[in-house]
Amino acid sequence: MILLLGASGYVGAAFQRYFTARSLTWRGLDINELDCTNLNALTAFLQREHPTFLINCAGYTGGANIEACETHKADCLLGNAVLPGVIREACQRIGLPWGHVSTGCIYNGARPDGSGFREDDPPNFTFRQNNCSFYSGSKALGEEVLAGAADCFIWRLRIPFNEQNNPRNYLAKLMRYDKLVDVRNSISQLDEFVRACCECWEQRVPFGTYNVTNPGSITTREVAALMHKTGACTKQFQFFQSESEFLQKATKTPRANCVLDSGKLLATGIRLTEIHEAVETALRNWKV
Amino acid sequence: MILLLGASGYVGAAFQRYFTARSLTWRGLDINELDCTNLNALTAFLQREHPTFLINCAGYTGGANIEACETHKADCLLGNAVLPGVIREACQRIGLPWGHVSTGCIYNGARPDGSGFREDDPPNFTFRQNNCSFYSGSKALGEEVLAGAADCFIWRLRIPFNEQNNPRNYLAKLMRYDKLVDVRNSISQLDEFVRACCECWEQRVPFGTYNVTNPGSITTREVAALMHKTGACTKQFQFFQSESEFLQKATKTPRANCVLDSGKLLATGIRLTEIHEAVETALRNWKV
Numbered sequence: 001m002i003l004l005l006g007a008s009g010y011v012g013a014a015f016q017r018y019f020t021a022r023s024l025t026w027r028g029l030d031i032n033e034l035d036c037t038n039l040n041a042l043t044a045f046l047q048r049e050h051p052t053f054l055i056n057c058a059g060y061t062g063g064a065n066i067e068a069c070e071t072h073k074a075d076c077l078l079g080n081a082v083l084p085g086v087i088r089e090a091c092q093r094i095g096l097p098w099g100h101v102s103t104g105c106i107y108n109g110a111r112p113d114g115s116g117f118r119e120d121d122p123p124n125f126t127f128r129q130n131n132c133s134f135y136s137g138s139k140a141l142g143e144e145v146l147a148g149a150a151d152c153f154i155w156r157l158r159i160p161f162n163e164q165n166n167p168r169n170y171l172a173k174l175m176r177y178d179k180l181v182d183v184r185n186s187i188s189q190l191d192e193f194v195r196a197c198c199e200c201w202e203q204r205v206p207f208g209t210y211n212v213t214n215p216g217s218i219t220t221r222e223v224a225a226l227m228h229k230t231g232a233c234t235k236q237f238q239f240f241q242s243e244s245e246f247l248q249k250a251t252k253t254p255r256a257n258c259v260l261d262s263g264k265l266l267a268t269g270i271r272l273t274e275i276h277e278a279v280e281t282a283l284r285n286w287k288v
Numbered sequence: 289m290i291l292l293l294g295a296s297g298y299v300g301a302a303f304q305r306y307f308t309a310r311s312l313t314w315r316g317l318d319i320n321e322l323d324c325t326n327l328n329a330l331t332a333f334l335q336r337e338h339p340t341f342l343i344n345c346a347g348y349t350g351g352a353n354i355e356a357c358e359t360h361k362a363d364c365l366l367g368n369a370v371l372p373g374v375i376r377e378a379c380q381r382i383g384l385p386w387g388h389v390s391t392g393c394i395y396n397g398a399r400p401d402g403s404g405f406r407e408d409d410p411p412n413f414t415f416r417q418n419n420c421s422f423y424s425g426s427k428a429l430g431e432e433v434l435a436g437a438a439d440c441f442i443w444r445l446r447i448p449f450n451e452q453n454n455p456r457n458y459l460a461k462l463m464r465y466d467k468l469v470d471v472r473n474s475i476s477q478l479d480e481f482v483r484a485c486c487e488c489w490e491q492r493v494p495f496g497t498y499n500v501t502n503p504g505s506i507t508t509r510e511v512a513a514l515m516h517k518t519g520a521c522t523k524q525f526q527f528f529q530s531e532s533e534f535l536q537k538a539t540k541t542p543r544a545n546c547v548l549d550s551g552k553l554l555a556t557g558i559r560l561t562e563i564h565e566a567v568e569t570a571l572r573n574w575k576v
Contacts, residue, residue, distance in 0.1 A: 082362045127425070
């Protein structure tokens with residue numbers, strides 16, 4: 001049995017769909033059912049239920065956007081930095097392998113040569129650079145808390161999307177705005193992300209950190225062009241002149257924009273669709 | 289009734305002595321009695337017990353020294369950054385004034401002119417400078433979590449000491465070592481710290497942040513000289529040639545050394561003994 005923490009969230013629901021489609025045995029565990037930050041309670045639960053694998057996609061995102069993390073700092077730290085540490089300790093106590101849904105939003109930009117950040121590049125959009133949102137800072141602390149964890153996957157998701165209209169879907173978010181900022185990002189098709197994570201476990205690839213983003217990177221203008229090309233959205237978007245104009249005029253909270261290298265994951269044999277193709281497919285199948 | 293969170297700790301015990309000596313009505317609340325990081329549980333407890341004031345001296349220090357914080361990061365974040373946020377929220381819900389024991393160890397050095405940091409100087413030994421111990425980082429996040437809190441004191445303690453031999457007592461720590469590092473610090477006589485905190489509430493001084501350190505600063509060599517002068521310790525200490533030699537040879541975890549300005553507190557009329565006098569008095573009354 002696979003135990004799914006955070007089953008009711010946007011990412012958790014995608015794991016649920018994956019398990020159901022493949023008739024896998026799983027159960028969800030919600031924060032209302034058990035205080036997962038209580039080490040003894042969580043350990044006892046795991047000993048009673050004896051899952052074979054645990055997936056943590058619980059975390060604090062602030063809901064529709066990350067601004068709420070700036071005003072709910074304790075919740076944010078609890079969900080994103082403390083909870084992974086408690087799960088690590090509980091899993092270690094009983095020898096349970098597990099995977100943690102982290103984020104690529106702990107990086108900004110790209111390597112000096114324009115290539116994507118690899119897993120062994122230290123995050124550069126964290127409290128330690130003093131340049132980040134509270135969300136990114138808390139998620140980076142979560143990865144620090146997990147440093148050296150045995151039998152643990154750290155899967156970095158980035159700006160999830162698929163063909164399902166949802167307030168958390170990157171494509172749906174863009175469609176809601178009139179004015180966009182043109183930035184380059186590596187992003188994750190949500191259902192491919194979930195499949196890749198599960199394949200990490202099913203195929204027993206080495207534990208560790210993986211950038212689980214679709215190969216390549218895509219700009220906001222390219223996404224907008226694909227919206228028009230596919231007819232999923234015909235809005236004539238305006239664009240901010242620059243990222244700094246966007247940061248000055250449209251938001252108080254700095255956003256990470258980054259290119260990630262998913263070569264480590266691909267080298268295990270797990271495949272993800274090239275990013276432009278994945279975005280175009282989602283838009284062709286767009287469900288309103 | 290004053291509610292004391294973390295009553296069983298080193299600082300909590302000093303508050304207990306203060307309350308007992310003055311026949312004040314108080315009760316302790318320990319983490320084993322109630323999960324204080326559970327907002328609903330804490331709020332219900334406060335509504336049932338209706339204290340008139342709450343003091344939080346619970347926190348994660350790693351015990352005898354802060355190295356343990358480097359390996360217990362989740363505990364450290366939970367105790368030092370999340371817990372204050374939960375207490376803030378619970379107190380806000382029911383309109384309960386309260387005070388939080390923070391630390392001066394979120395600063396390093398002194399102002400450019402050699403004077404002490406004031407409360408409105410931003411901390412400079414935090415995750416955001418990427419120069420700190422995990423302990424200091426977590427305590428600085430705790431202060432971020434409390435930014436703008438209503439009806440809340442933030443009392444900054446620094447390297448507590450008094451005349452009671454105890455593994456947590458700064459003077460006792462120094463006596464245990466053969467080789468010391470000569471650094472300048474503002475530090476807190478523990479019982480004066482506790483009295484000053486309680487007087488903040490008793491005298492209804494304005495809520496906010498206060499450096500609760502004894503006026504002035506003192507070097508390790510000066511403390512050693514006072515040990516010899518008073519006869520409390522006759523050991524001939526060796527000294528590291530420099531702070532950087534100490535950091536290279538004796539510890540893996542960076543330590544904050546800093547001068548703080550306690551003028552804001554003194555301006556309220558609350559008095560603390562000049563630091564050399566306070567250290568000498570503790571050493572004259574030293575209890576083995």
